[in-house]
Amino acid sequence: MTNNINQNPEQIARDKIDKMLTAAGWIVQSKNRVDLSANKGVAVREYQTDVGPADYVLFIDRKPAGIIEAKKEEEGVRLTVHEDQAEFYAKSRLKFLNNDPLPFVYESTGILTRFTDHRDPKPRSRPVFSFHQPSSLEEMLKKPDTLRKRLQNMPELNEEGLRPAQKKAVKNLENSFKENRPKALVQMATGAGKTFMACTFIYRLLKHADAKRILFLVDTKNLGEQAEQEFLKFQPNDDNRKFTELYNVQRLNSSYIASDSQVCISTIQRLYFILQGKELDENLEQENPNEKIWEKKEPLPVEYSAKNPIEQFDFVVVDECHRSIYNLWKQVLDYYDAFLIGLTATPDKRTFGFFNENVVSEYTYEESVIDGVNVPYDVFTIETEITKKGAKINAREFVDKREKLSRRKRWDRLDEDYDYTPSKLDKDVVNPSQIRLIVKAFKKSLLTIFPDRFDENREFEVPKTLIFAKTDSHADDIIEIVREEFAEGNDFCKKVTYKTDEDPKSILNRFRNSWAPRIAVTVDMIATGTDVKPLEILLFMRDVKSLNYFEQMKGRGTRTINFDDLKRVTRTARHTKTHFVIIDAIGVTKSKKTDSRPLERKPGIALKDLLGAVAMGAHDEDLFTSLANRLVRLEKQLSEDEKAKFRDMSKGREVNQAARDLLNAYDPDVIEDKTQALINQIPAQERTPEKQAECRKQAQEKLITQAASIFTGELNEYIENVRRVHEQIIDIINQDNLLKAEWSSYSRDKAQEVARDFSKYLETHKDEIKALSIFYDQPYGLREITFKMIKDLLEKLKLDKPMLAPVYVWDAYAQLDNVKSSSPKNELTALVSLIRRVTGLDKTLTPYNKTVDNNFKNWIFKKHSGAGEKFTDEQMEWLRMLKDHIAASFHVEMDDLDYTPFDAHGGRGKMWELFGDGLGGIIDELNEALAA
Structure with missing residues (x-):
């Protein structure tokens, strides 16, 4: 190989393109x-052209089929500039040949590559991970139309059996x-039928667009089985016929x-x-990657796979696409030259960004409830003293200490006082009184929540309940x-996790379709994506910091079920499922949530997450060093029997050797x-220099593979369970006290505080913000309020006081004014309503669209009354x-008359035809009257 130092940038790019x-x-040949x-x-x-x-x-x-325009690496950001030049060559006459224009055109630096199929309608270049294989391009040429052309000719949707959303x-x-x-991103509330909708469009793509192969991507094995x-x-x-009789799944x-x-x-x-x-070790498919908090500094490497080329799939459907794992591994998705379709009930900012803000459909939980697709929920709060404050065990008290792995107990005396906070409950210390x-x-509380669930023998029947546990x-x-x-x-209450001895799918199936179990306890397995329609109660005994994950967990209760199916598993049900109840025993409905779990990079990352990251292929230095340090500490805590078990499960390696391999x-x-040993061969x-660099890369990769190879699901689970704290203190000394067990409501004191803060903010900034x-100061000028003014105000408010976002302030005033309507979806109109309330224009909180509607009715009434003007239909x-x-x-x-929705009805010209010279006056009157 020629030394890259002596090559020009163009030749370096060509060498990379040759490898690709x-x-x-492809076989690469010189023109001679x-x-x-x-x-x-x-x-x-x-190759010479004219x-x-x-x-x-x-x-x-x-036969000639395409061209590649090669550019040096520094021109990667400008590849689109060279599209015309590439097309110019594609349309040229090749030497010795009487060819038509070549359809396949690439521009590439060997790092970045773009591709255009000039047979497409409105041909548009797109980035591709690598070049398509010859057989794939041949297959594309054999079809009379390209995929993008076939997509133009999809027949009308047969809407039978589909919900409006x-x-x-x-x-x-x-x-x-x-x-x-x-x-494209499809946002659809949990329970609204995302997967059925996906089956519908996938079927249509296969039948009407002749799609070759479609990938349906999930992030847990459980969700894959459900799909x-x-x-x-x-x-x-x-x-x-069924789908699987028509197509192979x-x-x-x-x-x-x-x-x-x-x-x-x-x-x-x-x-x-x-x-x-x-x-892949199947254990690594069990858990929800959204709960992991290790993030590599560099993306997980993806290299070209000839066995799995970039054109392997025409479409990739990404289920639960909001999860942070897709942010970390998005280059796995970028590998394929395919349309990407995201499905989620709870998108966040990253989700919108990744899908280019192309939200093709939004269907919120609130909309699904209004439509009767899902059921609403109520919140019932249980609060205890130890849950809220923790407790203290005095020195010299005798306590049980329990090993996490074996749950074997021993009797011991404390040497010093032991104070524990609520965050240590059920991790370092267990207080049976608190759980009890x-x-x-x-x-x-069940008698209050579902008072009619008694059978003919006056026996109370517990509604189907799911309890979320911490561990x-x-x-x-x-x-x-x-x-x-x-x-x-035993059958009344069952655990449904991946770590149960009994088949979790069998338990879940019984929980869904049979009378028993009545109560299921889970950690993660059915927290998201699992359909259990008869569920009527969710009991939270663990907190959740991720807003998205909490919404997914809530979604387990939203499903509707017809009366006959509900009565089959809940015999005392008097009517169809109308709602479900969240019982909050940990403060989960009030704790602060973020859009997504923070991806920490601190030494405090859980050992479980370090182990999982290594098992999944992450291998940067910080990760290996952190895990090595944990193993060194762990080795000092293990008994000889536990060390021997580690040895058996790690292919003969001692704990310290495993740590040393990670550091090496x-x-x-x-x-x-290691590099020198390879060079000597x-x-x-x-x-x-290139060969030596390659030897160094091979040497380190071998060391990394050797270090990581032992950390499979089985060993990782053993390490997680055997480590100390290895022991939990069982606190049977402190008895817990019940503080409250009641329906939850918005605190009036909190509402007054929020209202005061909002009013103060408006008063403070009234001279510097035009709106x-x-x-x-000049309410007569309300007709001059513009969309931009309100938007600027909203952005400043969010920047200065994020906790005074309109949705929070609306809830406060709704409580104070006893307003039943929920916060408007549009934050801008909610903000206007709130400002009108604070400034006294409205005596009570009134949705802005209702204000406009009322003002419009009054204006029309005045126009039509007496000898006033009468408007035609x-x-x-x-x-x-x-008005709208x-x-x-x-x-x-x-000028607005030239745009949607007016343009579809004839625009400015049509309105001039209807109102003539009075058009300008009508617009001025409406602006003034409706904003009053």
Whole structure:
């Protein structure tokens, strides 16, 4: 290999492009040594055309099919500038050939590559990870139309059996495809039928757009199994056969992807390993990656896989796409030259950004409740003294100490006082009285929450209840106490986690479809994405800091169920499921939440997350060093029997050796020794700087692989459970006291505090913010309030006082004014309503659209009364459009008539036809009257 130092940037780029082409199955030839029969795909360098030499011409079965325009790396940011030049060569006449324009055009630096298929309608270049394989381009050429052309000709959607939100999502998504948008986001409330909607559009893409293969991506094995069940039972509304009778569906449980599979279901973890050419330990598919808090400094590496080329899938559907794992591993998604479709009930800012803000459909939980698709919920609060404050065990008290792994107890005396905070409960210390008091309060409260659930023998039937526990050990403690306090047997209350001895899917199926169990306790397994329609109570005994994760957990209770199906599992049900109840025993409904869990980079990261990160392929220095330090500390705490168990499960390695291997992976001296050993195997004349650098890379990769290889699911679980705190203190000394067990409501004191803060903020800034000065000092000028003024005010308010966001302030005034309507979805109109309330324009909190509606009615009444002006039906239709525009944008201008929605009805010209010279006066009157 030539030394890169002596090469010019263009040649370096060509060398990289050569490697990419070779990896994708092309043979690269020079223009002086052409043998087009050497391979199905041949890339000829510097092929002469009638306008000069093209950097590469691609031949498939001896026929020219495309060109590559090569550029030096520093021009990567400007690749689109070279599209015209690349197209110029593609349309040129090749030497010796009478060719048509070549359809496939690439621009590449060897680092960044863009691709255009000029057979597409409105051809548009797009970034691709690498080059397509010759056989794939050949297959594309054999079809009369390209995929993007076929997407233009999709037939109308047969709406039978679809809910309105599903119809809207499918139609808008297909319009997004027609516009060739590479990414699209569907936001649909949990329980609203996202997966059914996905089956619908996937079926249509396979049938009407002749899609080759579609990937349905999840992040846990459990969700993959559920998706598979949805496809198995899905029957299109235009065919009497099931989906799986028409198309092959494969849920991946190995690295093998069948050539005849048309829908593949996979976890993103498995997909990453497939691209690495490795098998995945199934344990690493069990847990929700959104709960992990280790983030690598560098993205997980993805390299080209000839076995799994970039064109393997035409569409990738990303279920639960809001999870932080997609932010960390998004390059796994970027690998494929495919349309990306995200599905989520709870998008966050990252989700919107990743999907290019192309939200094709929004269907909120509130909308789904109004439509009867989901049920609403109430909150019931249980609060105990120890849950709120913790407790203290005095020195010299005798206590039980329990090993987490074996749950074996020993009797011991404390040497010093032991104060524990609520955060240590059920982790370092267990207080059975605290758990028992919550369970007792829960049992007693059931008579208040569901007072009609008595059978003919006056026996109370517990509604189907899901309890969220902090840890597996905590779940065991809860189950034991629930069975005791309800005086029931094993079947009454069951644990549903991945670590149960009994098949969790079997328990879950019984919980869903049978009378028993009545209560299920889980940590993560059914926290998200699991459908248990008869659920009527969610009892939170663990806090959740992620807003998205909390919304997903709440979603377990939202599902509707018909009366017959509910009565089959809950015999005393008197009517269909109308709502569910959150019982908050930990403060989860009041604790501060973030849009997503913070991705920490501190030494305090949980050992479980360090182990999981290594098992998943993360391998930066901070991670390895942190884990090594934890293992060194752990080794000092283990008994000889525990060390022997570690040895058995780690292929003979001692704990300290495992730690040393992790450190060696980044030890310069060790790396240098291993590198030199590899260099010594190369003949002296071939020891170029590139070969030496390659040896160094190989040496370190081998050290990294050796260090990480033992950390599989089985060993990781053992390390997590065996480590000390290894022991929990059982506090049977402090008895807990019940502080409250009542329906939750917004605190009036808190509402008054928020209202005071908001009013003070407006008063303080009324002279510097134009919108406020108009409201306070010149209400006659309200007609001049513009959309931009209110938007600027909202942005400043959020920047200065994020806790005074309109949604929070609305709830406060709603409590004070006894207003039943929920906060408007539009923050801007909510803000205007709040300002009107504070400045005295409105005596009580009134949604702005209602203010505008009332003012409009009064204005029309005055116009029509007496000898006043009478409007025709057509004029009234236009006046209502103007009214709606003012309700949303606060002001209407003559120029607005040229845009939506007015343009669809004839725009400015039509309104002039209807109102003539009075048009300007009408607009001025409406601006003034409606804002009053």
